[in-house]
Amino acid sequence: MTRKYPLLKILIPTIGLIIIAIIQFYPWKHKESQFKLSNKEYHLAGTVVDELNNNSISGADITIVGRNEHYFTEHNGNFSIPFKDSVASVRIRVYKKTYKIFDQSIDIPINNYVIPLSSSIK
Numbered sequence: 440m441t442r443k444y445p446l447l448k449i450l451i452p453t454i455g456l457i458i459i460a461i462i463q464f465y466p467w468k469h470k471e472s473q474f475k476l477s478n479k480e481y482h483l484a485g486t487v488v489d490e491l492n493n494n495s496i497s498g499a500d501i502t503i504v505g506r507n508e509h510y511f512t513e514h515n516g517n518f519s520i521p522f523k524d525s526v527a528s529v530r531i532r533v534y535k536k537t538y539k540i541f542d543q544s545i546d547i548p549i550n551n552y553v554i555p556l557s558s559s560i561k
Contacts, residue, residue: 481526483545484519485552487512487533496535496556513533522547 466475487499502509503520512518522529526547531554533541538556545552 479523481522481524481548481552482519483504483522483529483531483547484517485554486516487497487518487535487541487554487556488516489538490555496538499533499538499556501537502532502534504532525551 445459487496488494489496495512495514497512497514498518499512499516499518500509501512501518501520510518510520518529528544528546530542531555533554535556537558537560539559541554543558
């Protein structure tokens with residue numbers, strides 16, 4: 440009676456190993472694609488300008504509330520701030536001597552955002 444189904448004794452463990460192999464390796468491809476999505480980089484980019492004459496402002500100090508980093512505008516007033524998290528909005532502060540501080544919440548990602556600074560000198 441022990442030799443009644445010898446083929447099944449070989450076939451069942453073999454099928455089990457194949458199923459285990461499929462389960463073992465298939466999820467790794469799926470997890471890899473999720474990892475790539477979580478590392479997507481978003482940007483807040485634009486230009487800081489003088490509110491009165493629309494001239495670009497170089498060297499303006501841009502900070503994101505809740506983060507320790509400082510960013511500075513280039514000579515043409517342009518800036519680009521990377522975000523590795525998928526956040527819907529951020530609060531930014533822009534400071535430049537002789538101008539009022541700009542403090543506002545902004546939805547991201549966004550490109551070509553113009554930040555007008557008004558003069559604090561009257």
